[in-house]
Structure formats: structure tokens, C-alpha cells
Amino acid sequence: MAGKTTIxxxxxxxxxxxxxxxRALSNGPGVxxxxxxRIRKVxxxxxxxxxxSAKSLRTRKTKTIGLIVSDIRNPFFLEFMGGxxxxxxxxxxxxIVCNTGEDSKxxxxxxxxxxxxxxxxxxxxxxxxxxxxxxxxxxxxxxxSGIHVVFYDRLIEGISNIDSVTLDNxxxxxxxxxxxxxxxxxxxxxxxxxxxxxxxxxRYSGFKKACAILGIHPDDRWVxxxxxxxxxxxxKLRSILTLADRPTAVISTNQYLNExxxxxxxxxxxxxxxDLSLMGFDDSSLNELIxxxxxxxxxxxxxxxxxAATLLLGxxxxxxxxxxxxxxxxxxxxxxxVASPAGx
Amino acid sequence: MAGKTTIxxxxxxxxxxxxxxxRALSNGPGVxxxxxxRIRKVxxxxxxxxxxSAKSLRTRKTKTIGLIVSDIRNPFFLEFMGGxxxxxxxxxxxxIVCNTGEDSKxxxxxxxxxxxxxxxxxxxxxxxxxxxxxxxxxxxxxxxSGIHVVFYDRLIEGISNIDSVTLDNxxxxxxxxxxxxxxxxxxxxxxxxxxxxxxxxxRYSGFKKACAILGIHPDDRWVxxxxxxxxxxxxKLRSILTLADRPTAVISTNQYLNExxxxxxxxxxxxxxxDLSLMGFDDSSLNELIxxxxxxxxxxxxxxxxxAATLLLGxxxxxxxxxxxxxxxxxxxxxxxVASPAGx
DNA sequence: TTGTAAGCGTTATCAA
DNA sequence: TTGATAACGCTTACAA
Numbered sequence: 013m014a015g016k017t018t019i020x021x022x023x024x025x026x027x028x029x030x031x032x033x034x035r036a037l038s039n040g041p042g043v044x045x046x047x048x049x050r051i052r053k054v055x056x057x058x059x060x061x062x063x064x065s066a067k068s069l070r071t072r073k074t075k076t077i078g079l080i081v082s083d084i085r086n087p088f089f090l091e092f093m094g095g096x097x098x099x100x101x102x103x104x105x106x107x108i109v110c111n112t113g114e115d116s117k118x119x120x121x122x123x124x125x126x127x128x129x130x131x132x133x134x135x136x137x138x139x140x141x142x143x144x145x146x147x148x149x150x151x152x153x154x155x156x157s158g159i160h161v162v163f164y165d166r167l168i169e170g171i172s173n174i175d176s177v178t179l180d181n182x183x184x185x186x187x188x189x190x191x192x193x194x195x196x197x198x199x200x201x202x203x204x205x206x207x208x209x210x211x212x213x214x215r216y217s218g219f220k221k222a223c224a225i226l227g228i229h230p231d232d233r234w235v236x237x238x239x240x241x242x243x244x245x246x247x248k249l250r251s252i253l254t255l256a257d258r259p260t261a262v263i264s265t266n267q268y269l270n271e272x273x274x275x276x277x278x279x280x281x282x283x284x285x286x287d288l289s290l291m292g293f294d295d296s297s298l299n300e301l302i303x304x305x306x307x308x309x310x311x312x313x314x315x316x317x318x319x320a321a322t323l324l325l326g327x328x329x330x331x332x333x334x335x336x337x338x339x340x341x342x343x344x345x346x347x348x349x350v351a352s353p354a355g356x
Numbered sequence: 357m358a359g360k361t362t363i364x365x366x367x368x369x370x371x372x373x374x375x376x377x378x379r380a381l382s383n384g385p386g387v388x389x390x391x392x393x394r395i396r397k398v399x400x401x402x403x404x405x406x407x408x409s410a411k412s413l414r415t416r417k418t419k420t421i422g423l424i425v426s427d428i429r430n431p432f433f434l435e436f437m438g439g440x441x442x443x444x445x446x447x448x449x450x451x452i453v454c455n456t457g458e459d460s461k462x463x464x465x466x467x468x469x470x471x472x473x474x475x476x477x478x479x480x481x482x483x484x485x486x487x488x489x490x491x492x493x494x495x496x497x498x499x500x501s502g503i504h505v506v507f508y509d510r511l512i513e514g515i516s517n518i519d520s521v522t523l524d525n526x527x528x529x530x531x532x533x534x535x536x537x538x539x540x541x542x543x544x545x546x547x548x549x550x551x552x553x554x555x556x557x558x559r560y561s562g563f564k565k566a567c568a569i570l571g572i573h574p575d576d577r578w579v580x581x582x583x584x585x586x587x588x589x590x591x592k593l594r595s596i597l598t599l600a601d602r603p604t605a606v607i608s609t610n611q612y613l614n615e616x617x618x619x620x621x622x623x624x625x626x627x628x629x630x631d632l633s634l635m636g637f638d639d640s641s642l643n644e645l646i647x648x649x650x651x652x653x654x655x656x657x658x659x660x661x662x663x664a665a666t667l668l669l670g671x672x673x674x675x676x677x678x679x680x681x682x683x684x685x686x687x688x689x690x691x692x693x694v695a696s697p698a699g700x
Numbered sequence: 701t702t703g704t705a706a707g708c709g710t711t712a713t714c715a716a
Numbered sequence: 717t718t719g720a721t722a723a724c725g726c727t728t729a730c731a732a
Contacts, residue, residue, distance in 0.1 A: 016501060018709055029719045034711060042717060061501065064472045065418070066709035068409040069724045076452070076473075084438045087431060094428045097455045101462075106469060108420070108450045111441045118445075125450060128408045129420075157360060157405065274645050298640060301618050303647030362725055373703045378727060388701060410725035413708045 017058040025054055037062070068130055076106045077324060078126035080119065080136035082166075082209075084111040087267055087296055088313055092164070095317020096135065103325055107135075114139055114206065116147060123150045126159070133160040133324040138168050142208035160327035164320040166210035175323045177338040179311050181211050184342035185218035185263065186225075188291045188309055191344060192261045193226050196352045197289060201234035201252055201259040203245070203269045215265050215293075234259050239269055249276040253288065260289060260353040267294035270306055285351035295345060305347035312340050361402040369398055381406070412474055420450045421668060422470035424463065424480035426510075426553075428455040431611055431640055432657055436508070439661020440479065447669060451479075458483055458550065460491060467494045470503070477504040477668040482512050486552035504671035508664040510554035519671065521663045521682040523655050525555050528686035529562030529607065530569075532635045532653055535688060536605045537570050540696045541633060545578035545596055545603040547589070547613045559609050559637075578603050583613055593620040597632065604633060604697040611638035614650055629695035639689060649691035656684050 019037070023030040028047070036043045036051040037060075043051075068074045079096060081089045093109070100107060108131065110122035116139050126134055134154060140146040148171045151161050155173070163176040192200055202219050204212050216235070223230060234252055239245040252258055253276070264270045270292035274284065282288045284304055292299060292308030299306040319338050363381070367374040372391070380387045380395040381404075387395075412418045423440060425433045437453070444451060452473065454466035460483050470478055478498060484490040492515045495505050499517070507520040536544055546563050548556050560579070567574060578596055583589040596602055597620070608614045614636035618628065626632045628648055636643060636652035643650040663682055 016709095019711095020709080030709090031711075031720080032718055034709095035718090038711080040711090044717060047717085059497070061468075061471050063413070063474065063709050065409045065412040065474050066724090067711075069407070069413055069709080069726090070711045072724085074409070084441060085434060087434065090429060090431065090434050093453065094455070097428060097453070101455075104469070106452045106454075106473065109437065109441070109453050110450075111438070111445075124405075125448070127405050129450065130407065130409050153403070271641060271645060296640075296642060297615060298642040298646065301615060301647065302642065302645045360725095363727095364725080374725090375704080375727075376702055378725095379702090382727085384727090386701060391701085407725050410708090411727080413710085413725080414727045416708080 016063075017060045018063070019060075021058060022051060022054050022060060025058065026050065072130070074130045074132060075104055076108060076129065076131050077133040077135060078110055078122070078129075078131045079107045080110045080112060080122060080134060080138075082112055082114050082137050082139060084109070084113070088165075088294060088311075091313040092317040092320075095314040095319075096321045097317075099318050099321035099325065105132075105325070112139060114209075116141065116145065119147050120150055123147065123154060127154055127157060131159060132328050133162070135162050135164060135320045135324055137165040138163060138210075140166070140168060140208050140210060142206070144208065160324055162320050162324045162327075164316055168210075173335050175327065175336045175338075177316050177319045177323065177340065179211070179316075180339050180341055181214035182218035182221060184293075184309050184311075185215045185265075186222040187342070187344055188263050188293075189219060189222035189226065191307075191346075192263070192289065192291060192350065193222075193228065195289070195350055197261040197350075198226075198228040198230070199234075199257075199259040199261070199353075200228070200230045201236065201262045202230075203239050203249075203262060203264045203273065204235065204237045205239060205266060205269070207237050212265065219263065230259065239272065242272060242275070245269070245272045246276050246279065249273065250280060253277075253280055253282060261291065261350065262288060263291045263293070265293045267292075267296050267299075270294070270296075270299065270308065274302060274306070285349050289351055289353070290349040292349065299345075300347065304349050306349045307347045308345050310343045310345050312343075316340060360407075361404045362407070363404075365402060366395060366398050366404060369402070370394065416474070418474045418476060419448055420452060420473065420475050421477040421479060422454055422466070422473075422475045423451045424454045424456060424466060424478060424482075426456055426458050426481050426483060428453070428457075432509075432638060432655075435657040436661040436664075439658040439663075440665045441661075443662050443665035443669065449476075449669070456483060458553075460485065460489065463491050464494055467491065467498060471498055471501060475503060476672050477506070479506050479508060479664045479668055481509040482507060482554075484510070484512060484552050484554060486550070488552065504668055506664050506668045506671075508660055512554075517679050519667045519680045519682075521660050521667065521684065523555070523660075524683050524685055525558035526562035526565060528637075528653050528655075529559045529609075530566040531686070531688055532607050532637075533563060533566035533570065535651075536607070536633065536635060536694065537566075537572065539633070539694055541605040541694075542570075542572040542574070543578075543601075543603040543605070543697075544572070544574045545580065545606045546574075547580045547583050547593075547606060547608045547617065549583060549610060549613070551581050556609065563607065574603065583616065586616060586619070589613070589616045590620050590623065593617065594624060597621075597624055597626060605635065605694065606632060607635045607637070609637045611636075611640050611643075614638070614640075614643065614652065618646060618650070629693050633695055633697070634693040636693065643689075644691065648693050650693045651691045652689050654687045654689050656687075660684060
């Protein structure tokens with residue numbers, strides 16, 4: 013009703029000074045236990061709500077961080093955010109969600125907004141295009157102005173002192189290839205999202221490494237790039253799956269692509285795993301219920317979120333130790349989408 | 357490097373007054389086009405970053421809203437948030453995500469934080485327990501202090517003047533029951549999350565209404581409540597599905613329960629739809645790939661997000677019109693999980 | 701068009 | 717233990 017009550021109103025109503033009220037309400041020392049109680053009482057009677065803009069202006073602390081995600085539609089982020097919130101809430105930290113949609117410009121804008129907002133830290137999965145362009149300089153700028161940054165899922169190389177938590181993507185895909193080879197597959201296709209993005213490059217490189225180690229030579233044209241939506245993905249899959257000498261197995265590199273391959277196979281009349289094996293990546297709980305249940309490479313996403321938030325809060329709390337780079341291991345969930353190819 | 361540059365630094369460096377700089381930088385009138393350009397240039401040279409705490413303190417505007425979600429793990433929110441972000445970004449509004457986890461106390465804490473933070477609005481899906489307790493008074497408090505509130509998905513009854521966007525839950529479930537009856541089902545079970553929650557009550561009531569209209573009388577014990585995790589859900593489903601006179605169809609009321617029913621049926625050796633039909637609710641893109649593809653009641657979630665954000669921005673922009681209550685219609689996606697019961 | 705000055709609600713420093 | 721005062725960085729009457 014009335015204009016918002018401030019610390020001054022409380023002070024006036026008790027006939028004391030604003031500074032005392034401030035001390036009492038922020039649990040600072042130097043206030044009589046008795047007086048403190050009376051102040052608290054009046055504050056709640058007057059419906060006092062602290063003004064954090066004023067507080068932040070004075071203290072330069074907002075208890076707020078920014079969470080930059082590359083694609084808000086990806087179920088990966090639900091789990092990740094869940095992990096982050098778990099850690100942030102008990103510490104009374106709030107987070108602003110920034111969805112870049114793999115748009116470098118949007119990422120830049122959000123970084124600027126976060127700086128203006130006065131966040132104390134940023135947890136980000138940065139974008140990088142195939143030419144290697146990224147927003148590294150903006151993250152640097154944020155760091156220079158005292159904002160701590162933690163990268164998750166993706167890295168920007170050559171930018172120092174930024175803590176990170178990522179997956180061992182190379183190893184994850186290598187294990188996938190090994191698993192397929194064990195079951196007799198040498199004709200393996202790979203589905204990739206946009207080249208340039210850290211995880212995609214790592215997964216691609218893991219694929220090549222594993223093939224080299226095993227001495228197998230999948231056709232270069234079976235490496236499908238830019239699978240960004242269903243219609244282009246279907247076209248690309250069709251182009252390799254309708255040939256006589258087609259691959260016998262496909263490795264997908266995210267949950268969206270798992271679905272895409274299953275759909276495409278159905279549309280092309282290919283049975284999984286009889287006609288085509290699928291090694292999925294990421295794990296929606298639904299992968300188990302799909303026909304057939306999809307064998308998949310699972311990342312510990314919730315942990316990733318918790319670790320990212322913990323690293324960041326550590327820095328905010330004053331940890332000036334060396335850069336931390338946490339690398340998590342993936343797990344291969346064996347289900348039913350991989351078979352041995354005919355004739356083996 | 358240096359302490360952050362402020363408007364004063366820019367003013368000093370140009371030998372002009374801070375107010376002129378402020379006017380120039382905030383695109384206000386009353387500044388020479390020439391001067392404005394020079395100010396802009398110096399600002400960027402000095403790496404000027406506006407301090408929004410200071411700005412907010414002065415203007416009482418933060419360009420920030422709060423988004424309260426009841427369970428961050430529910431894929432519903434991914435889509436919803438996506439819709440919200442779409443509308444907010446072009447308007448330069450940021451959002452803070454608050455996960456209550458169906459915990460009334462946590463909801464209250466978040467509302468308080470949002471008020472302190474100075475958000476201009478709150479988009480919320482409020483919790484209510486089976487006794488009807490909710491945080492209505494806190495939402496009222498927020499409203500009274502000038503924070504606009506929009507409810508989505510769920511409502512708190514008897515609290516006036518709050519815009520909302522919800523689903524026509526009663527009709528949605530009624531259509532589901534009608535669909536089942538058309539295919540010969542009269543022995544229908546219903547799976548519910550926590551009673552008390554708005555959507556759950558509405559869906560339950562829709563179920564009863566439809567049964568009354570059709571003159572069918574499912575066993576009361578087939579209405580399963582509190583299906584909050586897999587093990588209790590499995591137990592409850594087992595208790596009704598292992599009886600000789602068991603239901604022939606189950607209606608689920610969220611995506612999580614869709615999965616639960618499918619898993620439980622498999623565990624109990626029941627084939628869907630031969631032994632048991634399933635009418636799902638909510639639609640993950642994966643429902644189509646499940647074995648069998650799940651017939652489901654789909655909500656227009658992205659639209660819901662866009663509408664909620666649009667309503668809120670309208671209020672923030674000064675719309676003082678009557679309370680708006682948008683009620684969206686669900687869509688029944690016919691797939692393969694419903695069959696006619698044996699003997700029909 | 702530009703400058704002056706007050707004030708937004710806090711906290712922190714210094715005295716009392 | 718308490719109070720007076722300045723300051724955080726910005727906007728906005730009002731005056732020039």
C-alpha cells in the first residue's frame with residue numbers, strides 16, 4: 013500500500029539511526045540483542061523488504077550468476093540446471109538463464125547484459141564456429157571486471173584461467189567405436205551437429221582416433237555434418253543409407269540425433285538393429301523404452317551441473333588456486349540397438 | 357584493470373557533465389548529435405559498462421522477471437522456458453529461474469528473493485497441497501508492492517486480478533475418456549500426481565465428469581494418487597493390474613507417468629495395447645518412438661510460455677485492463693497404445 | 701543544448 | 717553499543 017518501507021522508516025519508527033537497523037538486519041555485530049529483536053519485529057510489522065539494488069550498489073555483490081546455455085530445448089540443460097540449482101539454492105544464489113541458440117551474437121549480448129546486471133559469476137557452454145571464432149574476448153572482459161567464469165560441456169581453447177567441467181568426449185566416442193568393432197562393425201557412419209563446436213570436434217576426433225587404432229577406414233562421406241534439423245538430417249542419412257555399400261552402424265552424438273536416426277531408419281524401411289545398428293549419445297530416460305531400446309553413451313549431466321556450480325561458488329568465495337579442469341567419464345549403456353552385421 | 361569506469365569518468369575525460377553523458381548513453385533527448393557520438397566513442401574506449409544496480413535503484417526498473425517452476429526436471433518446463441525466452445529476449449528482459457520442487461516453503465523463499473531482487477514481474481506455476489494451503493498471500497504481497505504476476509499451468513483460486521494461461525484440463529481428460537469409451541473401454545484407471553495441485557484436481561474432476569456423462573463406473577480404487585516416484589508407482593499399479601478384474605485402460609496425467617505406466621506394464625508382463633491400453637498426457641517427441649507409440653493428450657506448451665510472457669510484459673508496459681484468463685485446448689494425438697479390449 | 705544538484709536505499713567509516 | 721555522514725553510480729528536475 014504505502015510506498016515501500018525502507019531501513020529509514022524502521023529507524024524512525026523506533027527512534028534510532030538507520031545504521032543500527034542495517035547492522036541488526038544484516039546480522040552484523042555491534043547491536044544489542046534486545047534492540048536487534050525489536051528491530052526485527054518492527055521490520056516484519058512494516059513488511060520491510062530489503063532493496064537489493066541498493067545493497068548491490070554499495071557492496072558490489074548481487075548473489076546472482078548467469079547460466080549460458082547453447083540450446084534451451086536440449087534436455088541436457090534440464091538436468092544440468094537441476095544440478096546447478098541444487099548447489100546454488102542453499103547458498104542463496106539466484107541464476108539468470110541465457111539461451112544463445114548457438115548464435116554467437118546472442119551470446120555476446122547476454123554476456124554484456126550479465127556484466128551490466130552485476131552477476132558474480134557466469135557458467136557457460138560457449139559457442140565456436142568452424143573457423144574457430146568465439147566470444148573468448150568477451151569472457152576475458154568479464155573476468156577482468158571481476159566476474160568468475162566456469163565453462164561446462166564446451167571449452168574455448170587458449171583462454172587461460174577458466175575453470176571447466178567437461179566430458180572426456182574423445183574417449184567416450186572411442187569406446188563406442190570399439191564396442192561396434194567388437195560386434196563386427198567396420199562400416200561406421202557418424203552424425204554430427206555443427207562443426208567447430210568443442211564437443212563436436214572432440215567427438216569427431218575420437219572417432220578418427222579409434223578408427224586409426226583399429227585400422228578400419230570408414231568412408232569419409234559417412235561423416236555427416238550440420239545435422240541441425242530433421243529434414244536436412246533425413247536427406248543426409250538417406251544419401252548414405254540407400255546405397256548398396258552402406259554403413260552397417262551409425263554413431264549419433266546427441267539425444268536429438270538419436271531420435272533422428274531412429275526416425276530416419278523407419279522412414280527408409282531399415283530395421284534397427286537388423287539392418288542398421290545405432291550407438292546413441294546422451295540419455296533421455298526414454299531411450300530405454302524406444303523400439304528398440306537404444307544403446308547409448310551417457311554423460312553424468314547432473315554431476316556436471318553440481319560441479320560447475322561448486323567450482324564457481326568456490327571462486328566467488330575467494331579461492332585463488334590454480335585453474336581446475338574437471339573431465340568426467342561417460343558410461344556406455346548397453347541396450348538393444350547394436351547387432352552383429354549379417355554375414356559375420 | 358582499473359576500477360570500473362563510470363559515467364563520471366567519461367564526463368571528466370570529455371570535460372562535460374555526468375548528466376549529459378547519461379542522456380547521451382540512454383538515448384534520451386537533449387544532447388547534440390555530435391556530442392553524443394563523441395560520448396559513445398569515449399564510453400567504448402574506456403570499456404564502460406553501465407551499472408544496472410545503480411540504474412535500478414534510481415528508476416526502480418530491473419528489466420528482470422522471475423520464473424517459478426514446480427519441478428525443473430519436467431520436460432514441460434524446457435518447452436515453456438523456450439517460449440518465454442523467445443518473447444523476453446527482444447525486449448531485453450532477463451529471467452531468474454526458481455525451482456520449487458513442489459515445496460511450498462521453497463516457493464515462499466523464492467518469492468521473497470524475487471521481491472528483494474526487484475523483479476518487475478513473476479511468472480509462476482503455484483503449488484497447493486490437498487488441504488488447499490498455498491502461497492496466495494505471498495503472491496498478493498508481491499502484487500501489492502507493484503510486481504505483476506501471471507500464473508501458468510496452475511491457478512490459485514480466489515485470488516483475483518492475476519492473469520493466467522492454463523489448459524482446459526477437464527475437457528482434455530474428458531476427451532481422453534470419451535476416446536477410450538468409443539473403443540469399448542469402461543474399466544479405466546487414472547494415475548495422478550499429488551492431489552491438491554490445480555491441474556491434478558482439474559484432471560481428476562474431468563475424469564469423473566466424463567464417467568458420469570457416459571454412465572460408466574470405474575472402481576474408485578483405480579484412481580491412483582501420489583504417484584511421485586517409480587517404486588511407489590509400480591506398487592500402486594501392480595495392486596490394480598494383477599487382479600483378475602483389472603482395468604483395461606489407464607489414463608496417465610503427465611509425461612513422467614506415461615513412462616511409468618509403460619515400464620510397469622513391461623515389468624508385470626502386460627502388453628500394451630493388447631493387455632492394457634494407455635492414454636498418455638503431455639508429449640515428449642519420444643512418445644512417438646516408444647514401443648508402442650503412445651496415444652497422448654498434448655498441451656501447446658511453447659505457446660503457453662509465449663502467452664505468459666506476453667501477458668506479463670503487457671502489464672509491465674502499463675496495461676491496466678481487466679484480468680485476462682487464457683485457457684488453451686489440448687489435442688489428442690492418436691497413436692498405437694489404445695486398442696479395443698478383448699471380447700469387444 | 702548543457703550543467704547543477706538532489707536523491708534512490710544501502711553499508712561502511714569514523715566518532716561518540 | 718549506537719549515531720552521523722559519506723558514498724556507491726545513476727537519473728532527473730530544474731536552472732542556465
